[in-house]
Amino acid sequence: MTMQNDAWVISLVGIGLVALLFIYVIAQAGKIAPDPAGVQKKAYALRRPLFWALIVLGIGVAYGTLRTFPIPKQQGALHPAQTVQVIAHQWSWEITPAPIQAGVPIEFDVTSADVNHGFAIFDAHDRLLTQTQAMPGYTNRLIYTFAQPGTYRVLCLEYCGVAHYGMMDELHVVARKGDRQ
Amino acid sequence: MSALYPQTEALSSRERAVLNLYAISALAVFLLLMLFGLAMRAAQGRWINISPQVFYQLMTAHGAGMVGTVGLASSAIMWFFLRKYVRLSTAMFVANYLLFLLGAVLILAAVFIGGFGGAWTFLYPLPVHTMGIWSINAAAVFMLGYLVIGVGFLLFYLDAMLAVMRVYGNLGRALGWQWLFGGTIDKSHPTTVVASTMVIIVNTLGILGGAVVLVMCLVNAYVPRFPLDALLVKNLIYFFGHVFVNCSIYMAVIGVYELLPRYSGRPWGVSRPFLWAWAASTVMVLIVYPHHLMMDYVMPHWMLVTGQIISYTSGLPVFLVTAYGALTNVYRSGMRWRMPAMLIVLSMFGWAAGIVPAIVDGTIAVNVVMHNTMWVPGHFHFYLLLGVLPMVLAFLYHVAGGSSRSLETAGDRLSLAVYLIAGLAFVGMFLAGGRASEPRRYAVHFAEWLPYDRAASIAAALVIAAMLLFAIRISGALLKAGSGEKGSGEVPAHLPG
Amino acid sequence: MKRAHAGLAAGLLPVLLAAPPLQRMLEASMTAQMLVQIPLLAIAGMLLGKSLPESAANRIQPWNRGGATGLIVVTFASACWMLPLSLDAAVVSPAADLAKFLTIPLLIGLPLASSWPRMSFVLRGVLLFEALATLFRMGWLYLISPVRLCNSYGLSDQQRLGEWLLMAGTALLLCIAWQLLWGSPKAAAGAAGPPGLRAGRPA
Known part of the structure; x- marks a missing residue:
C-alpha cells in the first residue's frame, strides 16, 4: 500500500459513510415523526458521543502521523550519506552532484534562483514519492532514501509560469559500492 | 404572508433589480468560467489544442473569477437574509456590485489583453518574473483588480457591521458569546x-x-x-485567500439555515453547540491557513502542526453542527421536496463529503505525496461545485420560484440529477488523478493521465449543460417577476403556505 | 476638556515641541520624529479644533459634508508626511521644518477633529482600515529597505521604526477588535451614519 492508496481508501470510505447517512435520512424524510421534538432530542443526544469519538479519533491520528515528524529538522547537521544541491530555474533543474546512491539517506538542499517551484521526485511508474517547495531566498532540506537504483523523474509541483509542465529532469540512482544488485 | 415567503423578505422594486443584477451576473460568469474549466480539461485530454500560454490565461481567469464570483453570489445571500434583522444600506450593496464589476474588468483585461498568467494566487515573485510572457503593468492591473474588489466587500461588511451593532450592541453579543458558558439562550436570536x-x-x-x-x-x-520575502508573501496570500474562500461558504450557508426549516417545517434555531461551533470557526478559519504551506519545510514546524490539527478540528462544526443539524432537521419531517430543498440537501452532502479528502490532505504525511497534485482541485471542487454552488442555486431557485410556478418541472429535476452525477464524476476524476500522482496546473499531460482528463471533460460538459438550464430557468423567472409585479410577497397558489 | 483649556493646550504644544532641546531630541531619531513628534503635532491640531467656537464649526460645515473634504485633506497631508523625503527635509531645512509645524496641526489634526464626528461609520471604518494597512505596509517597507531612505538617519534607526510601526499597527488592530467585540453598546449607537441613507425597513 502506498500513501496515495491509503488516502484514497480513507477518503472513499469517509465520503461513502457521509453518503450513506444522507441516503438514509433522505429515504426517511418523507415520513412524519409523530413527535418532532423527540427526534431532535434523540439526534442531539447521539451527537455528544459522536463528538467525543471524533475527538479521540483525531487525537489518535494526529499522534500517529506526527510522532515521527514527516519533515526533517531544518537547522543543525542531518548527517546524510550524501548531500545533493538542487537549484530551480524557470524552467529547468540544476542538480549536483550526480549520480545518487541507493539505500542510504540523501539530503536534498532545495532552493530557487527565481520564482517558487516545487521539487518533486517520481518513480519509474510516475508515482510521486516525496516533495518540497523550492523558494527563492530559502533552502528547504529534504531527506529521502531511494530503495532501488534506477532512473527517477523530477517534476515541478508549484506553478512557475508558462513552461511549468515541462520543467522535468532525471535522477540517476546507483547501487552503493559493495552492494550487489 | 406565507411560511415559505415571509413578508419581511419582500423586495422593493429597487432591491429586486439589484438582486437580479447579482444573480444573473453571477450565473453568467459561472457558466463562462466553467467553459474555461472544460477547455482546460479537454486540452489536458488532448481533445482540443490550445497553447500553454492560453491555457494558463484561462487557468488564471478561472481561479480568480470563480473565487470572486462565489464571494459575490454568497454576499447576495447574506444581504437578502440579514436585512430582515438589521437595516442594511442598499447603496452599499450596489457599491459592492459596481466595484466588483470594475475589478472584474481590470482582471479580465490583465489576463486577456495583458496576457497575465500568474495564477489566481499571484505568488511572489512570479507576477513580476514574467519571462517576457506578460508585462509588469499587466501584473499590476491584475492586482489592482483584486484591490478594487476588496474595497467593495469592505464597504459591504462595514455597513453590515454598523447595522448589526445598532441592534445587538457589539459583535460579541451578535455572535451570542454571552451565552457560551451559561445563561438562558434567546432562542429567537x-x-x-x-x-x-x-x-x-x-x-x-x-x-x-x-x-x-x-x-x-x-x-x-x-x-x-x-x-519582498517570498515566504512572508506566501503566508499572507494564503491567509487572505483561505479566509476569503471560506467566508463565501459561510455566507452561502446562511441560506441553508434560513430555507431548510421552511421546506422541512421544523425550526432550526441557535443552541449552545451552534454558538460554540461558530465561535470556534471564527478563530479556526484565521489560524488554519498554514496547511497550505506544509511543503515549505522552513516554516516553523509548530505552525505546520497547527495547520494539521486545526484542519481536523475545522471539520467538527461542519460535520456535527451544520450537516448533522440539517439531517436532523430533515429526518422524518415530511419534507417538501422542491428544487430549493433538494439543492440544499445536495449542498450539505457536498460540503460534508468534500472536506473528507481535504482533511486527509491536511495531514502532513499525506501532503508530502498529495500537495499540488490533482487531489487538491479534487477536494475544493467537491465542496465548491457540489456544496457552495448548490447553496447559491437553492437560494436563487427559492427567490425565483416565489413568483413563478414553472420552476418545478421534470426538466429541473433531471438537470439536478445530471448535475449531481456528473459533478461527482468530475471531482472523482480529479481525486483519482491525485491518487495517480497527476500534478495540477499542467498544460500538457502524460499519456497515462489522459483517461482521467477525458472522463472529466465529459462530466464537465454535462455539469455545464445542467448549469445552463438552471441559469436560464432562474434568470427567466427573476426577470419575469421583476417586470410583472411589484414586490414578491405574493404566494403562488400551488405552494402551500 | 473645556474649550479654553483645549485652546491653551493647542497653542502651547507646538511651542513646547519647537523648543530647541526637545526638538533636537525628537528629531534625533526617525522613530521619535515619526511616532512622537508628528502625532503630538497632530494632536495639537485636534485640540485647536476643539477650542474653536461652535459658530466657526457650523460655518465650514457645508464645505465638509459627511467629513469628506476633511478626509481628503487629511489623506493627502499625511501621505506627504509619510514620505521619508519630507522627514529628511524637515531636519535639514528650516523652511520645511516650519511647514511641518504648520501643516501637521492645520492640515491633519484640525480637519480630522472637525470631520471625524461628521463621518459615517463606513467612512470611519475605511479610514481606520486604511490607517492599519498603512502602518503594516510602512513598517514592512522600512524593515526590508536595503538602503537608507532618509539621509539624516541610519539604517538601524529605520528598521527600528519599521518594527515600531508593525507593533503600533498590531496594537491599534487589537484595540479596534476589542472595542467591536466587547465594547459598550453605547459606543456603537454613537457611531451614527447619516440618517436617511438606509431603506426604512423596521429592524
Missing part, C-alpha cells in the same frame, strides 16, 4: 446574524491581509529595490 457577524469579522481581517500584501507587491513591481 437569528442564526443568520451569528453567521453574518462571523463573516464580517473574519473577512475584514482577511481583506486587511490582502490589502497589505497586494500593495506591497505593487510597490515591489515598480520599485524592485524593495525585495
Whole structure:
C-alpha cells in the first residue's frame, strides 16, 4: 500500500459513510415523526458521543502521523550519506552532484534562483514519492532514501509560469559500492 | 404572508433589480468560467489544442473569477437574509456590485489583453518574473483588480457591521458569546446574524491581509529595490485567500439555515453547540491557513502542526453542527421536496463529503505525496461545485420560484440529477488523478493521465449543460417577476403556505 | 476638556515641541520624529479644533459634508508626511521644518477633529482600515529597505521604526477588535451614519 492508496481508501470510505447517512435520512424524510421534538432530542443526544469519538479519533491520528515528524529538522547537521544541491530555474533543474546512491539517506538542499517551484521526485511508474517547495531566498532540506537504483523523474509541483509542465529532469540512482544488485 | 415567503423578505422594486443584477451576473460568469474549466480539461485530454500560454490565461481567469464570483453570489445571500434583522444600506450593496464589476474588468483585461498568467494566487515573485510572457503593468492591473474588489466587500461588511451593532450592541453579543458558558439562550436570536457577524469579522481581517500584501507587491513591481520575502508573501496570500474562500461558504450557508426549516417545517434555531461551533470557526478559519504551506519545510514546524490539527478540528462544526443539524432537521419531517430543498440537501452532502479528502490532505504525511497534485482541485471542487454552488442555486431557485410556478418541472429535476452525477464524476476524476500522482496546473499531460482528463471533460460538459438550464430557468423567472409585479410577497397558489 | 483649556493646550504644544532641546531630541531619531513628534503635532491640531467656537464649526460645515473634504485633506497631508523625503527635509531645512509645524496641526489634526464626528461609520471604518494597512505596509517597507531612505538617519534607526510601526499597527488592530467585540453598546449607537441613507425597513 502506498500513501496515495491509503488516502484514497480513507477518503472513499469517509465520503461513502457521509453518503450513506444522507441516503438514509433522505429515504426517511418523507415520513412524519409523530413527535418532532423527540427526534431532535434523540439526534442531539447521539451527537455528544459522536463528538467525543471524533475527538479521540483525531487525537489518535494526529499522534500517529506526527510522532515521527514527516519533515526533517531544518537547522543543525542531518548527517546524510550524501548531500545533493538542487537549484530551480524557470524552467529547468540544476542538480549536483550526480549520480545518487541507493539505500542510504540523501539530503536534498532545495532552493530557487527565481520564482517558487516545487521539487518533486517520481518513480519509474510516475508515482510521486516525496516533495518540497523550492523558494527563492530559502533552502528547504529534504531527506529521502531511494530503495532501488534506477532512473527517477523530477517534476515541478508549484506553478512557475508558462513552461511549468515541462520543467522535468532525471535522477540517476546507483547501487552503493559493495552492494550487489 | 406565507411560511415559505415571509413578508419581511419582500423586495422593493429597487432591491429586486439589484438582486437580479447579482444573480444573473453571477450565473453568467459561472457558466463562462466553467467553459474555461472544460477547455482546460479537454486540452489536458488532448481533445482540443490550445497553447500553454492560453491555457494558463484561462487557468488564471478561472481561479480568480470563480473565487470572486462565489464571494459575490454568497454576499447576495447574506444581504437578502440579514436585512430582515438589521437595516442594511442598499447603496452599499450596489457599491459592492459596481466595484466588483470594475475589478472584474481590470482582471479580465490583465489576463486577456495583458496576457497575465500568474495564477489566481499571484505568488511572489512570479507576477513580476514574467519571462517576457506578460508585462509588469499587466501584473499590476491584475492586482489592482483584486484591490478594487476588496474595497467593495469592505464597504459591504462595514455597513453590515454598523447595522448589526445598532441592534445587538457589539459583535460579541451578535455572535451570542454571552451565552457560551451559561445563561438562558434567546432562542429567537437569528442564526443568520451569528453567521453574518462571523463573516464580517473574519473577512475584514482577511481583506486587511490582502490589502497589505497586494500593495506591497505593487510597490515591489515598480520599485524592485524593495525585495519582498517570498515566504512572508506566501503566508499572507494564503491567509487572505483561505479566509476569503471560506467566508463565501459561510455566507452561502446562511441560506441553508434560513430555507431548510421552511421546506422541512421544523425550526432550526441557535443552541449552545451552534454558538460554540461558530465561535470556534471564527478563530479556526484565521489560524488554519498554514496547511497550505506544509511543503515549505522552513516554516516553523509548530505552525505546520497547527495547520494539521486545526484542519481536523475545522471539520467538527461542519460535520456535527451544520450537516448533522440539517439531517436532523430533515429526518422524518415530511419534507417538501422542491428544487430549493433538494439543492440544499445536495449542498450539505457536498460540503460534508468534500472536506473528507481535504482533511486527509491536511495531514502532513499525506501532503508530502498529495500537495499540488490533482487531489487538491479534487477536494475544493467537491465542496465548491457540489456544496457552495448548490447553496447559491437553492437560494436563487427559492427567490425565483416565489413568483413563478414553472420552476418545478421534470426538466429541473433531471438537470439536478445530471448535475449531481456528473459533478461527482468530475471531482472523482480529479481525486483519482491525485491518487495517480497527476500534478495540477499542467498544460500538457502524460499519456497515462489522459483517461482521467477525458472522463472529466465529459462530466464537465454535462455539469455545464445542467448549469445552463438552471441559469436560464432562474434568470427567466427573476426577470419575469421583476417586470410583472411589484414586490414578491405574493404566494403562488400551488405552494402551500 | 473645556474649550479654553483645549485652546491653551493647542497653542502651547507646538511651542513646547519647537523648543530647541526637545526638538533636537525628537528629531534625533526617525522613530521619535515619526511616532512622537508628528502625532503630538497632530494632536495639537485636534485640540485647536476643539477650542474653536461652535459658530466657526457650523460655518465650514457645508464645505465638509459627511467629513469628506476633511478626509481628503487629511489623506493627502499625511501621505506627504509619510514620505521619508519630507522627514529628511524637515531636519535639514528650516523652511520645511516650519511647514511641518504648520501643516501637521492645520492640515491633519484640525480637519480630522472637525470631520471625524461628521463621518459615517463606513467612512470611519475605511479610514481606520486604511490607517492599519498603512502602518503594516510602512513598517514592512522600512524593515526590508536595503538602503537608507532618509539621509539624516541610519539604517538601524529605520528598521527600528519599521518594527515600531508593525507593533503600533498590531496594537491599534487589537484595540479596534476589542472595542467591536466587547465594547459598550453605547459606543456603537454613537457611531451614527447619516440618517436617511438606509431603506426604512423596521429592524
